[in-house]
Amino acid sequence: MKFTTFYFSGTGNTRWAVDEFARIVGEKGHQADVVSIDIQTSLTDVELRGMIAQADAIGFANPIYGGDIPPIMRAFISRVVGLVRPQKMAKSAYAINTYGYVNAFGPTEMQKLLAGSGLTLSAYVNIRLCNNVTSSKPLDRAKLAKRMVKDQKELERLVDCLMAGRKRIKGHGPQLLIGAMIRKKVPEAIAKFYQTLGVDGASCTRCMACVENCPTGSIRLTGNRFVFSSGCTACMRCYNFCPTGAITIDGVRSDPQKFPRYQGPEA
Ligand SMILES: Cc1cc2nc3c(=O)[nH]c(=O)nc-3n(C[C@H](O)[C@H](O)[C@H](O)COP(=O)(O)O)c2cc1C
Numbered sequence: 001m002k003f004t005t006f007y008f009s010g011t012g013n014t015r016w017a018v019d020e021f022a023r024i025v026g027e028k029g030h031q032a033d034v035v036s037i038d039i040q041t042s043l044t045d046v047e048l049r050g051m052i053a054q055a056d057a058i059g060f061a062n063p064i065y066g067g068d069i070p071p072i073m074r075a076f077i078s079r080v081v082g083l084v085r086p087q088k089m090a091k092s093a094y095a096i097n098t099y100g101y102v103n104a105f106g107p108t109e110m111q112k113l114l115a116g117s118g119l120t121l122s123a124y125v126n127i128r129l130c131n132n133v134t135s136s137k138p139l140d141r142a143k144l145a146k147r148m149v150k151d152q153k154e155l156e157r158l159v160d161c162l163m164a165g166r167k168r169i170k171g172h173g174p175q176l177l178i179g180a181m182i183r184k185k186v187p188e189a190i191a192k193f194y195q196t197l198g199v200d201g202a203s204c205t206r207c208m209a210c211v212e213n214c215p216t217g218s219i220r221l222t223g224n225r226f227v228f229s230s231g232c233t234a235c236m237r238c239y240n241f242c243p244t245g246a247i248t249i250d251g252v253r254s255d256p257q258k259f260p261r262y263q264g265p266e267a
């Protein structure tokens, strides 16, 4: 069997989850491709349609942002639905969500996104790792390591179910009521997040890593100024991966010693 997982990972958690998924699939003698949906991948419609047609099942993997999926993944799923609907490609789909505290999105919302596409949601799993938003609290590595072991088991169950054609829909629960409420506000906050971002001129070395690695191409250097624009998906990659910690939020540069940046579970 062939599984193709399209993923978005701002800071490495989801990337870890899809790599583990692919490793497990490979160990069971099947094929797993993982495809980033970052702007840098720039898949044409023909390429994307071909990838979907060749897969036995396709996956969508992403972090959870305030009871929702990131705008970049929402837009990607909508593109996939638009491509597969006219072709009536009946396929199995699976969702892998990573989060830190609670996933208030859930399988029903995911099913709504796929409605009418021919894609059937046969699995929806939650992979708890850690928060990637700026915090002065040091990351609890021991706790994260324990979660990763649990997560590997969940991914193994996911693979077994997909191979056996069994459903594995997790993620129902009372937290979804909170999700319904916060989804009224969060998309607006995320859409405006780029307005809070900036660069501290004193610590920036002009290495251009933020510009080159932004998954939505939302950072430009115009003359002497860095400009952040509205496609930003609020992933915190620029903030966490700037080598000098020069990205500011609301005009403030957090000292990397006091606010350690997050660069993925294995960094
Ligand atoms: C804008 C934003 C909103 C978030 N909202 C939630 C949330 O509602 N619940 C949660 O448990 N974690 C939340 N997180 C944490 C991420 O979901 C979590 O760290 C995720 O695993 C990051 O994946 P990535 O490293 O692949 O980007 C949020 C992170 C960001 C950047």
Ligand code: SF4
Pocket (backbone or CB within 6 Å): 199, 203, 204, 205, 206, 207, 208, 209, 210, 211, 241, 242, 243, 244, 245, 246, 247
């Ligand atoms: S990654 Fe940091 S140091 Fe490099 S250009 Fe961007 S803000 Fe400046």
Ligand code: SF4
Pocket (backbone or CB within 6 Å): 010, 194, 197, 213, 214, 215, 216, 217, 218, 219, 228, 231, 232, 233, 234, 235, 236, 237, 238, 239
């Ligand atoms: S501007 Fe920063 S937070 Fe926004 S999408 Fe780009 S890397 Fe992510």
